[in-house]
Amino acid sequence: MNKVILVAHGQLAHEMKRSAEMIFGQLPDFQSVEFLKEEGLDSIQQKISQAMADESANYLILADLFCGTPYNASCAIAMKNTQQTIEVVSGMSLPLVLETASMLQGNYLSSIVKHLTSVAGDTVKSFREQLIEEEEDF
Secondary structure, three states, rough: OOOEEEEEEHHHHHHHHHHHHHHHOOOEEEEEEOOOOOOOOOHHHHHHHHOOOOOEEEEEEEOOOOOHHHHHHHHHHHHHHHOOOEEEEOOOOOOHHHHHHHHHHOOOOOHHHHHHHHHHHOOOHHHHHHHHHHHHHH
């Protein structure tokens, strides 16, 4: 069984889950973990570990920033728990959370991660560049 943990600075992870549920519906296999200003690496690692209570599950952790504390804590947990399948991806965004939700069941985590990293560039668009491309098509 695949599960997802969203982890980010402040309330971003909680709000990301709520926003995704507005579009996708309930996401029971998703959990969110907040990292507060007064916390350190140890406390966020503890929160993430608590969110991973189901030891039989595979976990995909979506973190907000590459090399930020939530990401670093997630990577440390993944390296310590080699008996469990844990993947960590940074650059969490609403489009990537929705892509994850659509693929979560019935796919290997490695396939989900490969897909997310391949479509990540497609989730950022510039209005002007898009307009120019559309004008060139005419």
